[in-house]
Amino acid sequence: MSRAVLVDLLHRCCASCTGASLLEDSVSDSQVFVLCGNTYREKNGFVDTFLSSCKSVHILDSSSTVESLYRFKQTLDQLDLSSITVLTTAQGKEVLAHYQNLLFTAIYDFQYKQRPVDETCPSCRGSTDSVSPGEEVREEVSTFMQQLPALKGELTVLKSALIPDCFGHGFSTRTGGVSYIPTLSSLNLFSSCRRRDPVAVVMENRRRLALHAGFHPQPMHLVKVNHANDVWVLGKAEPESYDAMVTNQTGLVLAAPGADCMPLLFADPVAKVIGVAHAGWRGTIMGVAMATVNAMVTEFACQVSNIVVAVGPSVGPCCYTMERDQALDFMSVHPDCVPDPELARPHVDIRLANRVLLQKGGVLPEHIHDNTMTHWSCVTPCTSCHPENYFSHVRDGLNFGTQVGFLWIKQTNE
Incomplete structure (x- = not known):
């Protein structure tokens, strides 16, 4: 060798x-x-x-x-x-x-x-x-x-019309960073011991995102993914791993990763409280979205009817399949989550499952910005269908890059 x-x-x-x-x-x-x-x-x-x-x-x-x-x-x-x-x-x-x-x-x-x-x-x-x-x-x-040049074009972010200006937010795409490994190029925002993109490259990508989005030099706090439903309330002891965070503090930028899994952004403009969550298929079934909402209600006295949710870039039912016994769990959420249950590997709509679960928990349908809300600019494209703009585990295999959804409460002078 x-x-x-x-x-x-x-x-x-x-x-x-x-x-x-x-x-x-x-x-x-x-x-x-x-x-x-x-x-x-x-x-x-x-x-x-x-x-x-x-x-x-x-x-x-x-x-x-x-x-x-x-x-x-x-x-x-x-x-x-x-x-x-x-x-x-x-x-x-x-x-x-x-x-x-x-x-x-x-x-x-x-x-x-x-x-x-x-x-x-x-x-x-x-x-x-x-x-x-x-x-x-x-x-x-x-x-x-x-000093390194940006690759694959300019840095761009998606923004939801639902989240008001008292918050800063966005969903990153894959352009405008310095990562050169093909499946990680170019704005990969996560360094893993199992991949070839090192800390220095990822930190430079994060710095460029922060400058573009307007939260530099504030650090970005990324959830420590566990593919479950644990929520960290900032200010309390930090768990070893969790899939969601909530806070009412200004100056803290919360972020959730995604590369097919959904980055979810939660904002209550009345109570000035925010949350982010990472929802893959396991987290979706375990209810991470409503766990985040419930933490905002319990810890900060939010009203569910005031909370808006933006669903970021994620794999659509067009490209995502699962083993039939796993897909049946989504059938129990709503039959429309599995359009072809007779197949050995049915297609699964995990976005719809999160919408259904949020609505059952009291979030207003019009307060969820996902791919069904076609009258607004799209923030929930299929990551697998658009290799020029998004990373995808389903499409690229194990050596995939990561985009994020990020959110912060603006200070009065911003």
Whole structure:
């Protein structure tokens, strides 16, 4: 199996000494990357003989370490490589670990091979850099990310006509971010240990969304999905996981993720209370939507008749099927939720199921903005049907991106 070897010549290493370490290993089937930077290359040149037996050599000589390592990651992704051996010193490992945490995820298996510094070697002695503390690395990475061009067009959000101007809100689409992995491109807003989009890229996407939507520099609080019906009331102890949040505090941006599952936004303009929820098929059947409404009523004395609900981009019955025994649960909500129950995998309308459950709980039909409300601009397109605008688990498989619905209570000066 092919692997990548990253040769660190920046941190008290030189080509000659590190070459000896390479020759001790079998690297004939490896992709070798030489991290050197312009300064090192100009001062020291290269000793290339030790690289002659390598399958392929890539020189990482950008003007900054972050740019070199970002190029390194892009090449790894193009080659579908995730096993990396790093030849460096103890000093180099300490520095590179900061970059690794920001630019890579747990998919990438880094194995560090540290070699002692040869104090008799003039190049090793002369190439000392101070160890970069974590904060400096974070600032360097953040600055670099902000300079990257937006991909797939401009950043856009959908807005519901139901939610009044005393609230800020929207549903993100997939354009205008910096994620380059095809199924995550470009405004992916969630970093997972099982995917290739790292923290630094996702945080830059969130920053761009916040600037566009008007809540920068307020942080975005994303629900910790459990595919159930637990609601966190902000101000109380935070559970380990939950699918909904409610608050009456200004300055807090609540967000719910979605990539086929529904991001739901709840707002009471009379009591000035908001909520968000993530509703997949499990959460829908378990009643996460009404659990959110009930928390607003119980905790903040909201009237159900005042609450409006916006249903964000999500998979439609055109594209979503389930095993028949699971689909029957939706038949019990309303027969129209399963238009073809005779099939082994019937189509299921989880949007309609949420509308029915909300209406049964007392939310007024005209206070629910979903795909049935055709007289307003659409905020509930089918994610699977529109690959140019939305991420979709159903369409793209496990390596899917994430959009969000977000909501906050505006302060009086906004």
